[in-house]
Amino acid sequence: MSDPPASATTRLNKRLAELGLCSRREADEWIARGWVRVDGQVAAMGLQVAPGARIEVDPRARGQQEQRVTILLHKPVGYVSGQAEDGYQPAAALVQARTHWRGDASRQRFSPGQLRGLAPAGRLDIDSTGLLVLTQDGRVARQLIAEDSGVEKEYLVRVSYALPQGELTADVQRAFPREQLQRLRHGLSLDGQPLKPARVDWQNPEQLRFVLTEGKKRQIRRMCELVGLKVVGLKRVRIGRVVLGQLPVGQWRYLGGNEAF
Structure with missing residues (x-):
């Protein structure tokens, strides 16, 4: 049986993202750690996979994802969504223990490690206010900002x-x-x-x-x-199904385990 033509294959990190398992960046991390197998073999970085390939993900990858947080911030005017620019601070700078909303029902506790890899899932310009999502979870990012996203x-x-x-x-x-x-x-x-x-x-x-x-x-x-x-x-x-609600300007809360976009 001949191999499928190159045009029929897909880069493994893209396939994992298309399956909704993670973002491409997360996929590369999993592959580098040896957490992804294709047809029973540990996958190499950059591997091209055929449509019928059997893809398995190590439970350690799932465990790592479960520890990743998604944060809902009420962004004030004057903060940029992403990287600092023109002297303006990024909205992520507001994610601190003292700005954690007391009304947060999630009961999660803040730790500095939650800032690692925390990135905005979508933009809200400097002159606008309201709900901004910051996440460590590639699945959430893809759901909200992928080209085929239909989230309202x-x-x-x-x-x-x-x-x-x-x-x-x-x-x-x-x-x-x-x-x-x-x-x-x-x-x-x-x-x-x-x-x-x-x-x-x-x-x-x-x-x-x-x-x-x-x-x-x-x-x-x-x-x-x-x-x-x-x-x-x-x-x-x-x-999506997540509302700003009573979250005060400049404060944030965690996306609860019972919430989804």
Whole structure:
């Protein structure tokens, strides 16, 4: 029996990620530790695997994953989601023992080791506030930020409207054309690509509620600009089934064992 053509094989770290077992980075770590076997043999780094290959993962890898934490932070304005830039601090700098929310029902205790490899799963720009997920778990990261992710993100967006006579900041809903609201829901493009359909409705006369399943850079602000709206304030209140709730600004809690996105 001949070997499958190279085009039919997939790099092992990618296959493990596609199976939802881990992120590619975690997969490389597992392979380096000898925790992954393919067709009964310990896998080498960079191995290409055929579609029908039997992949086994050592229980030690699962145990390591179970110890990894996912943190929900109420990011304030003025912090960047990822690496420090232009003198601004990363949101992860707020994850400290003293900022751990007292209302956290998880009963987990903070330790400095939980900061190792902690990375944002998605972005929330410097001028925005609300729910930001930071995780050590590659499965969570992939679920939220992979290209094929369909996890909903919900935002409350305070807006003003540009009129010939000036900027309207009160009762924007009355002046804003319904056909433009429909364009926000479906019909806009960014970076030369049409956006996926979104749910957009008025929460009150000055505030819109957006529900998106994608996350292009500064997407909501750019969408609003295309229809003459200016974002005055933006707050993310939900990711999937996890809500911001009563979590205070600048504080954080653990994702509970009974919670999932």
